[in-house]
Amino acid sequence: MTGFPERPVRPGDRLRPAVRNSGSLLVDNIGELVTNSFGAGEGGPLGIRRNAALLVEDGVVAWVGSARDTPAADRRIDAEGAAVLPGFVDSHAHLVFAGDRAAEFAARMAGEPYTGGGIRTTVGATRAAADDELRATVRRLRTEAMRQGTTTIEIKSGYGLTVADEARSLRIAAEFSEDTTFLGAHVVPAEYANRPDDYVSMVCGPMLAAAAPYARWIDVFCERGAFDVDHARAILACGQAVGLGVRVHANQLGPGPGVQLGVELGAASVDHCTHLSDADVEALAAQRVDCMCTEGGHTATVATLLPGAEFSTRSPYPDARRLLDAGVTVALATDCNPGSSYTSSMPFCVALAVREMRMTPAEAVWAATAGGAAALRRTDVGRLTRGARADLMILDAPSHLHLAYRPGVPLIRQVLHNGVPQCRP
Ligand code: NIG
Ligand code: FE
Numbered sequence: 001m002t003g004f005p006e007r008p009v010r011p012g013d014r015l016r017p018a019v020r021n022s023g024s025l026l027v028d029n030i031g032e033l034v035t036n037s038f039g040a041g042e043g044g045p046l047g048i049r050r051n052a053a054l055l056v057e058d059g060v061v062a063w064v065g066s067a068r069d070t071p072a073a074d075r076r077i078d079a080e081g082a083a084v085l086p087g088f089v090d091s092h093a094h095l096v097f098a099g100d101r102a103a104e105f106a107a108r109m110a111g112e113p114y115t116g117g118g119i120r121t122t123v124g125a126t127r128a129a130a131d132d133e134l135r136a137t138v139r140r141l142r143t144e145a146m147r148q149g150t151t152t153i154e155i156k157s158g159y160g161l162t163v164a165d166e167a168r169s170l171r172i173a174a175e176f177s178e179d180t181t182f183l184g185a186h187v188v189p190a191e192y193a194n195r196p197d198d199y200v201s202m203v204c205g206p207m208l209a210a211a212a213p214y215a216r217w218i219d220v221f222c223e224r225g226a227f228d229v230d231h232a233r234a235i236l237a238c239g240q241a242v243g244l245g246v247r248v249h250a251n252q253l254g255p256g257p258g259v260q261l262g263v264e265l266g267a268a269s270v271d272h273c274t275h276l277s278d279a280d281v282e283a284l285a286a287q288r289v290d291c292m293c294t295e296g297g298h299t300a301t302v303a304t305l306l307p308g309a310e311f312s313t314r315s316p317y318p319d320a321r322r323l324l325d326a327g328v329t330v331a332l333a334t335d336c337n338p339g340s341s342y343t344s345s346m347p348f349c350v351a352l353a354v355r356e357m358r359m360t361p362a363e364a365v366w367a368a369t370a371g372g373a374a375a376l377r378r379t380d381v382g383r384l385t386r387g388a389r390a391d392l393m394i395l396d397a398p399s400h401l402h403l404a405y406r407p408g409v410p411l412i413r414q415v416l417h418n419g420v421p422q423c424r425p
Contacts, residue, residue, distance in 0.1 A: 022058075023073075023074035023075065024055060024056065024057045024062070024071075024072075024073040024074050024075070025055070025056040025057075025073060025074065025075045025076070025077065025390075025416075025419060026053060026054070026055050026056075026070055026071070026073035026075070026076045026077070027053065027054045027055075027056070027076075027077045027079055027084060027392070027394070027416075028053035028054075028067050028070050028076065028077075028078065028079065029053070029067060029078050029079050029080055029081060030049075030051070030052045030053060030054065030067065030079045030081075030082070030083075030084045031050065031051065031079070031081040031082055031083060031398050031399075032048055032049075032050060032052075032082075032083040032084070032398060032399050032400065033048065033049040033050075033052035033054065033064070033083075033084050033384065034046045034047070034048055034083070034084070034085040034086065034365065034369075034384065034400055035047035035048070035049060035064060035086075035383060035384045035385055036086055036366060036369055036370040036382060036383040036384065036385075037383060037384075037385045044362060045362070045366050045370070046362050046365060046366060046400065047385075049064070049066075051066060051067045051068070052064065052065065052066060052067055052084075053065060053066070053067045053070045054084070054384060054390075054392075055070075055071055055073060056390040056416070056419040057419075058419070059389065059390055059418040059419040059420070060387060060388060060389055060390055060419070061384055061385060061386055061387065061388045061389075061390050062386065063386065064384065064385060064386060077394070077414070077421065079394050081398065082394055082395050082396065082397060082398060082413065083394075083395040083397055083398055083399050083400055083402070084384070084392055084393070084394050084395070085149070085365065085369065085384075085392065085393050085395065085400055086151075086369040086370070086381070086382050086383055086384050086388075086391060086392055086393075087149055087150060087151025087152065087369070087381070087391035087392055087393055087415065087416075087417065088145075088148075088149045088150040088151065088152075088346035088368050088369055088372065088393075089150075089151070089152040089153075089331075089368070089369055089370075089371075089372025089373045089375075089376065089378070089381055089382045090145060090150045090152065090153045090154065090333050090334050090336070090344075090346055090368075090372060091152075091154050091179070091269065091304055091331055091333045091371075091372040091373075091375040091376050092154055092156075092247075092269075092271050092304055092306060092333035092334070092335050092375075093141075093145075093153050093154055093155055093156065093333065093334055093335065093336040093337070093344070094155075094156045094158060094159070094183075094335070094336065094337035094338075095137065095138045095141045095142065095153075095155045095156075095173070095176075095336060095337075096126070096134055096137070096138055096155065096156075096157060096159060096160075096169040096170075096172055096173050097122050097125070097126050097134070097137065097159045097337065097338050098122070098125040098126045098128065098129035098133055098134060098137065098159075099121070099122055099124075099125030099126070099338065100338050100342070101118050101121060101122065101338050101339050101342075104118045104121075104339065105312060105342070108312070108313060108314060109314065113313075114253075114313035114314075114315065114339075114340060115225065115253070116187065116221070116223065116225060116226060116253065116339075116340075117225075118339045119158075119159070119186055119187045119339060120187065120189065120190060122159045122337075122338055122339060123159050123160070123161050123187075123189060125159075126159040126160055126165065126169070127160065127161075127162065127165050131168060131172065134168075134169070134172050135172050135175070138155065138172060138173065138175075138176050139176070141336060141344050142176050142177075144344045145334075145336070145344040145345075145346070146415055146417065146422060147412065147415070147422075148344065148345050148346060148347055148410075148412055149346060149347065149393040149412045149415060150344070150346050151381065151389075151391035151392075151393075151415065151416075151417045152177075152179070152372070152373070152376070152378070152381045152382075152391065153176075153177055153179075154177060154179040154180070154181060154217070154333075154376060155173035155176060155177045155179070155180055155181070156173075156180075156181040156182075156183040156219060157169035157170045157173065157180075157181070157182055157183050157184065157211065157215075158183030158184070158186035158219075158221075159186070160184075161184060161186065161187075161189040162189075162207075163202075163206050163207045163210045164210070166182065166184045166207055166210065166211050167207075167210035167211055167214065170182060170211050170214035170215050171214050173214070174214045174215075178216065179216055179217065179376050179378075180214055180215050180216055180217070181215060181216070181217035181218065181219045181247060182208065182211040182212065182215040182217065182218045182219070182239065182244065183218075183219045183220070183221070184203040184207045184208070184211060184235075185200070185203050185219075185220040185221060185226075185227050185231070185232065185235045186221050186226070187221065187225075187226050188226075188227075196227075196231065200227075200231045200234060200235060203235055203238075204234065204235055204238040208238055208239065208242065212239075212242045212243075212244060215244055216244065216245060217239075217244055217245045217246070217247050217268070218235070218236060218238075218239030218240075218244040218245070218246060218247070219246075219247040219248065219249060219271075220232040220235050220236055220248055220249065221249040222248055222249060222250055222256065222257065222258035222261060223249065223250075223251075223252055223253050223254070223256060223258065224253065224254060224256065225253075226249075229256075229257040229258075229261055232248070232258070232261055233261055233264075233265070236248070236261075236265055236267075237265070240265065245267075245268050245377065246262065246265050246266065246267040246268065247262075247267055247268055247269045247270075247271060247375075248261060248262040248267050248269075248270045248271065249271055249272060250262055250270040250271065250272060250273065251270075251272060251273055251274060251275045251276055251280065252272035252274050252275075252309070253274075253275075254275050255275045255276075255277060256275070258270060259273060259276060259280040259283065259284065259303075260279065260280060260283050262301055263283045263284060263286075263287060263301050266300065266301070267301050268301065268302065268375055268376065268377050269301065269302045269303075269304045269331065269375040269376075270284070270301055270302075270303055270304070271304040271306060271333070271335075272304075272305075272306055272309065272318070272335075273303045273304070273305060273318050273323070274309075274310065274315065274316065274317075274318045276318070276319065276322070276323075281322060281323060281326050281328065282326070284299055284301060284303055284323070284326070284328045285299065285326040285327050285328050287299045287300040287301050288300070288327070298329035298374055299327070299328050299329040302328075302329045302330070302331050302371065302374050302375040303323050303328050303329070303330050303331070304330075304331040304332070304333050304371075304372075304375050305318045305320055305323075305330060305331070305332055305333075305353065305357065305367070306332075306333055306334070306335035306341060306349075307332070307349050307352035307353055307356060307357060308334050308335055308336070308341035308343045308345075308348065308349055308352070309335045309340045309341040310352075310356075311341070311343075311352060312340055312341045312342065312343075313340050313341075317352070317356045317357045318357065319357070320353060320357035320358060320359045320363075321357070321358045321359070324359070324363060329371060329374055330359075330363070330367045330371055331367050331368075331371035331372045331374065331375040332346070332349050332350065332353055332364060332367040332368040332371060332372070333346075333349070333368075333372060333375070334346060334348075334349055346368050347403050347407075347411065347412070348407070348408070349368065350364045350365060350368050350403045350404055351403065351404045351407035351408075353367065353368075353404075354404035355404065355407070361400060361401045361403065361404045361405070362400070364403075364404060365400045365403065369382045369383070370382040370383055389418060389419075390416055390418060390419035391416065391417055391418065392415070392416050393412050393413075393414065393415050393416075394412075394413045394414040394415075395411050395412065395413060396410075396411050396412070396413040397411050
C-alpha cells in the first residue's frame with residue numbers, strides 16, 4: 001500500500017511525526033477512547049473508555065487500558081485529553097477517473113435532475129487519460145481522505161468500461177487499497193448502445209478475466225437506465241464464480257430489485273438504499289449473523305448509506321431510522337466520485353447522517369467506522385481493541401459528538417495508519 005506522504009515538521013507542530021512503526025508507541029492521556037467493542041465500556045456499541053491509553057506494537061493495538069497503568073513504550077503521543085477514534089472505513093468510493101463535472105453539479109443546483117447520464121462523460125475523459133494522471137488523482141483523493149481520518153478506503157473501477165481500461169483502473173486502485181471493486185457494469189457504454197446483452201457477455205467474459213486478478217469485489221449499478229435485475233444477477237454470479245465478493249448499487253434513483261437481489265446473493269453490502277419498500281427492509285433485517293460487535297449481532301448484508309450523493313444531487317435522504325429500528329446494520333460512506341458526490345470527507349457524511357437522517361452521533365460514528373468494516377467483511381479495522389490494526393485518529397475535540405456538532409471544521413488533529421503517525425493536516 002502506498003504510504004501517506006510525509007511533510008516537514010513546521011514550527012508550532014504539537015506532535016513530532018514518527019516515521020517508522022518499529023518499537024512500541026503509547027498514545028496516552030486520551031479523554032474519550034472509542035473502541036467499538038460492544039460491552040467494553042459505556043456508550044453502547046461505541047465501547048467508550050474515559051481517561052484511557054493505547055499501546056501500539058508492530059502496527060497493531062497491543063493493549064488498551066486506563067491512563068493510570070500505562071505500560072512502558074519506546075515512544076509516546078500525548079493526546080492531551082482529546083477524543084481518539086478508530087480511523088474511518090470508507091467502504092464505497094470511485095477514485096479512478098479523469099475530469100470533473102462541476103458544470104453538471106451547477107445545473108443540478110439550478111434544478112436539473114440527476115440521472116446518472118454524466119457517467120459517460122467521465123468514461124470518455126478516463127479512457128483518454130494516461131496511467132500516471134489516473135494514479136495522481138487516486139493518490140490525491142486518498143491523501144485528502146486520510147487527512148480527514150479515513151484509514152481504509154474501498155476503490156471501484158467503472159469509468160473505463162473496456163477490457164483494457166477496467167483492468168488498468170483496478171491495477172492502479174490496487175496500488176492504494178486492498179479493497180478494490182470491479183464495476184464494469186456501471187452503465188452500458190455508448191459503443192454497446194442497444195446491445196446490452198452483448199455488453200453483459202463481454203463483462204462476464206474477457207473483462208472479468210482481466211479485472212479479477214486486481215479485484216476483491218464485484219459491483220453492479222442495478223437501476224433503471226443502467227442494468228436490470230437479470231443482467232445484474234448474471235454479472236454478479238460470474239464474479240462470485242471466480243471468488244469475488246458481491247456488492248450492489250441498489251435503489252438509488254427509485255424503487256427497484258437491487259436490495260433484494262443483494263440479499264439473495266449474500267452481498268456484503270447494498271449501497272445507496274434511498275428508495276426502500278417494506279419488503280426490502282424486511283429482507284435486510286432477516287439476515288442476522290451472531291457476533292459480539294453489536295447487541296444481537298449484525299446483518300450479513302449491510303445497508304451502506306451515502307448521504308453525500310443525496311446532498312450533491314439534491315435528493316431525499318435515505319431513511320436511516322427505519323433501517324436501524326428494524327435491526328439492519330448500517331454503514332456510512334462517501335461515494336466519492338466526480339458526478340453524484342465529489343467529497344472524500346467522512347466527517348461531512350457523519351454530520352449529514354445526524355442532521356438529515358436522524359442517526360444519533362454514536363450511530364453515525366459507529367456506521368462510519370465499524371459499519372464500514374462490516375460492509376467490507378473486515379474484522380481488523382473499524383475498532384480499537386487488542387489485535388486490531390492501529391488505525392486511529394486523534395480529534396481536536398473532547399468527544400466524538402463534535403464531529404456532528406461542529407460540521408465543516410477540520411477536527412482531525414492526527415492520524416495513525418498501521419501505527420505510523422501521518423502528516424498533520
Ligand atoms: O454511486 N450511481 C452510480 N454510480 C455513482 C455515480 C457515478 C457518477 O455520476 O459518475 C454513484 O452515485
Ligand atoms: Fe457509487
